[in-house]
Amino acid sequence: MTQAGTQTTDGIAGGIAGPLEVDGIDMSRRLPQGVAPEDLVDIYRRMVLVRALDERIWMMNRQGKVPIAASGQGHEAAQMGSLLAAEKDGNCFFFPYYRDLSIKMSGLTPTQVMLSFMGKAGDAYSNARQFPLQGADLAHNIIQLSNVVAASLTQSVGYALGCRMLGDERVTLVYFGDGASSQGETHEAMNFAGVHRLPVVFICENNGYAISVPQRLQMAIGDVAGRAEGYGFPGLVVDGMDLLHSYEATAEAIAHARREGPVLLEMKVERLMPHTTDDDDSRYRPREEVEAAKLRDPVATLGAYLLAEAFLTEEQEEEIKAQARRAVNEATDAADATPPPDAGEMLKHVYAP
Amino acid sequence: MTQAGTQTTDGIAGGIAGPLEVDGIDMSRRLPQGVAPEDLVDIYRRMVLVRALDERIWMMNRQGKVPIAASGQGHEAAQMGSLLAAEKDGNCFFFPYYRDLSIKMSGLTPTQVMLSFMGKAGDAYSNARQFPLQGADLAHNIIQLSNVVAASLTQSVGYALGCRMLGDERVTLVYFGDGASSQGETHEAMNFAGVHRLPVVFICENNGYAISVPQRLQMAIGDVAGRAEGYGFPGLVVDGMDLLHSYEATAEAIAHARREGPVLLEMKVERLMPHTTDDDDSRYRPREEVEAAKLRDPVATLGAYLLAEAFLTEEQEEEIKAQARRAVNEATDAADATPPPDAGEMLKHVYAP
């Protein structure tokens, strides 16, 4: 059995080589097997777009056009790294949580995202019955029924049980925060997955806060990953600010899950924004802490790395950002011009036929 | 931090010395500090009485006079060992579970026990509103509100929080089974206790079964105690068939809890009877396993040890058993002659004044 943060499973977290540091993060490893520079450029393009959308959504909230949003800023490397691993695997199913814009973007156009945040007709997740990007996007193997913290964990384990029963080889990825680790259902989900060695990767995006509650009041331990041992499967601490580390850990975890059973990945990340647009984090979070976190911005980090490795030129990098700005502008206009769903929709679909 | 089953905390589990084996259990240790031979004789007397009551209750169920009972047979050494430690400490509060007849007997006469099992007026726990010995015996620092598995764990932690707030030095002991370890509330209770370093001793009486569900389907690990690490406090495996080991572990745990915070003790025990009088364990439990377990009967083991150490003569031992038989007979007759509570009681006490 592996210890959180100290050992590796299946060679996860191996491969760290040289001293190249970008904004304090070691980015000098060799490219993981199967990952080409183009993959990273593509991921960067998507990260930049997600970030641009995320920022615009926040702005739209201030303008009164988006009732609520949880920002994923700071979590993008963890989310995108895991997503890349799952995409390369090709047979994964996702149970993301409300902060996983990068995951949910994978199947959507920017306009679809904006429709959802503005509560407009055509929202791909729930037709604006639910909070933004909540419901299901089955075309892209995603379910996030609710934003009830930790409610998706047992569901994801059940989904994996269903996969096992049907004899497919699908691996289920379920995402949640450090706060979610305290819920009883999280314990129950991991325990069941351990007993039945189900193909599930538990991904905890630990940003050190649950709204305002800091980790020291959430748990008496340093690493959530350490709990995996109590369920009979490996748990690993991952640098979630590091795309490659997140990718590698997830790729190995997916392979392990399919072969031997669950893995818990604890991705240490930073929340760069307040909890949601409703929150004022100055009440409880030292400004210096936030400023220090922003220096480790995962989007900037990846960009700098790609430039340093010459996987990208400065012009290309500029064009990526410009493209993102254009896409976000178009999406905003399109969504703004779309009406909310018809009032008559309210009574529909309480029951399935 | 201590590892389940491998290390010790505060010297717990030290002191094992020689090769004296009684029914396969090593009983050769020196008497723990503060425990006199008379203490053990007294405990034995109480164990014999509890066992005699337990057997009679089962018989009365077959006669249609006791609607339901969970037997504690096989758990007595663990229960009595922990009870002795708490009694010697003198400032403990108990949240036992339905199988803890030995704990609850501590404050009751045999007649009171029988009244409770037969659902008669004067039951000290709930006046026969609840299952036997369920409710509260505040005079003896005991609460067991329900038999909902694991529901008492968060309550006990809250009780300990209350003690901390009032500034008393009381330590709370909460008892539960291996099955209860799977409940989400168990996780939440331990997590909170760990964060606030509350004076709680968690005592898991692991008998390897939750009704019919064997440990391999309950958890993917060997020792529940190992989970304590994930909550930032020590967990220990204890031989719950061994009174002295149970005593020592609990005594140390109480001291540790008062000083530093929670401890989880996993007492490995055997369930010698079916789950309850409603159960037929032949459906799911190999007969040989039960027979083997009965050879390790904790009451017989302690008796043999006391005789071997000459703490008790054979005549004294016989007299203890005879006394117990007389007490149980008298209790049964007295309870049988008592009426159930008046029907008018049914509407009372829904609310406190």
Added chain:
Amino acid sequence: MAVKSVIEAVREAMREEMRRDERVFVMGEDVGWRGGVFLATQGFIEEFGEARVIDTPLAEASIMGIALGASFRGLHPIAEVEFADFVWPTVNQLIGEAARVCYGTDGKLNAPMTIRIPYGGGIRGGLYHSQSVEAYFFHTPGLKVVAPATPYDAKGLLKASIRDNNPVVFLEHKKTYRLVRGEVPEDDYVLPIGRAEVKRAGSSITLVSYGLMLHYCLEAAEQLAAEGVAQVEVVDLRTLRPLDTATVLESVKKTGKLLIVHEDNITGGVGSEIAALAADAAFDYLDAPITRLCGPDVPTMPFAQTLEDAYMPNTHKIAEALRTLAAY
């Protein structure tokens, strides 16, 4: 037709559906080698194996969440809650999540799961093994709630529940398990969810009930007929949600008098909704106050025989209420 008990009907329904459809499986505490604490799944693990008969850890929230997740994958889980009293940890998944799958995804996803819950008292179960929990699920849009009284209805409705594409809470009154016996066809049949049944026709009073109490109602109705006091029409709701208001209202409009009987606590129970519906939609037909004979407002029934008897509605109390209503 063979005469069977309710528990046999329940077992048969599940076994037939598991044979018929590979997607159906059972999970819960002790459903495996123990065959369930009430033996509802006796022989299942021998026939269907550990993969389709899952002895879960003792953790109700996960039983419900895992069943729900499996239903997302297209399976039709039958999750057993060992006793209704232990249903509380499941409601985050059941009320909060399962009930909203279809609505919350704009109809794109659904949850074809069945939750079997043995409930009710009169069995010396005390405060934690006697509870009626139907009102909580009855109030929850997105759930269906079925509460049969007879072996015939139990089998036909359980099969319908398993095939239904929505989460169905299937309530089995524990006391009916072995007490109530009746004819059950050998062949495959399915009864529609959402239809009440007039179990006894009558003209003077409408008596609405479900579950165990239905049988006491029928006895009381016979008694009143024998006494020549009233011809009582007994409506068995069978399904609580969606409620068959048409059948209830039709009967009330005919008789002009309504008595509702359930074992569950009176305040905010299913009976209050029946009364409210009649007081609105059948107002002009009412000849007497709408009355309810239900469990009193104490936390379910206590353990002692005397106290349990005092709690439970029974044939005698029902007959008394009917006489009062007849005399109004």
Added chain:
Amino acid sequence: MAVKSVIEAVREAMREEMRRDERVFVMGEDVGWRGGVFLATQGFIEEFGEARVIDTPLAEASIMGIALGASFRGLHPIAEVEFADFVWPTVNQLIGEAARVCYGTDGKLNAPMTIRIPYGGGIRGGLYHSQSVEAYFFHTPGLKVVAPATPYDAKGLLKASIRDNNPVVFLEHKKTYRLVRGEVPEDDYVLPIGRAEVKRAGSSITLVSYGLMLHYCLEAAEQLAAEGVAQVEVVDLRTLRPLDTATVLESVKKTGKLLIVHEDNITGGVGSEIAALAADAAFDYLDAPITRLCGPDVPTMPFAQTLEDAYMPNTHKIAEALRTLAAY
């Protein structure tokens, strides 16, 4: 008297009780340095310290169980459930345990705890931040359930709840927090739990409501008076359990007509009990069908403005229902 908002009244009640009685403390998610997500406990941790203002882990079941356990030790915890929608994990402790402490120990033990629950919609909260949950607790003997509509009632009733020796579910409608303002005395006062209040006297129709809807009811009543259509008597239940049936029935007997309004789903809601009570105990006084205007039977209100508006009862819809009833 100073004019205050509901959230200010709630905050004041707690602060005064914590100053008055050392046994009172607050616990819940974000109640500490954040001061609560609605700022109900703003400034508390600064005044009372971390020992009496406990930021709990994100684990609702334990919040309730720990509060309950602390109450066993004689403390008077105020546990906050961050949003009503997240109350489900607590009900094992709340419905299953806390509600039965007194009954299950034959009156020897009790649970003096208060559970504050911000509930209700009209705030673009969508399916998981808008829910009304009162019916579930209303149906549970052993709990008290309070649902004030005004700052004055909120303060007086919250103080009463904190002092009460039973578990009190204290429901605060989120939309009233800042919207509803009113006079609140500076001095210590306590209002009795279990008493409804006639918030507007009238003779032609009884209109029963609570929480946010009460304000819409009052507006509608004014409208009908202005139109000369009816003099509507508006009864604010304030406490749902124990229900003040006397005040409701007295009003119905006077007016002969009854409309019940709540935001919660109609089927099996609190309104059904009010209707059932009146259809029994005030039957001879009724001049019209008992009507209810409540949330439709969908899982609370959706997110889009159009859908939320379609769900919510409002002044216009209430006035319409009153006109229909007046014309009957």
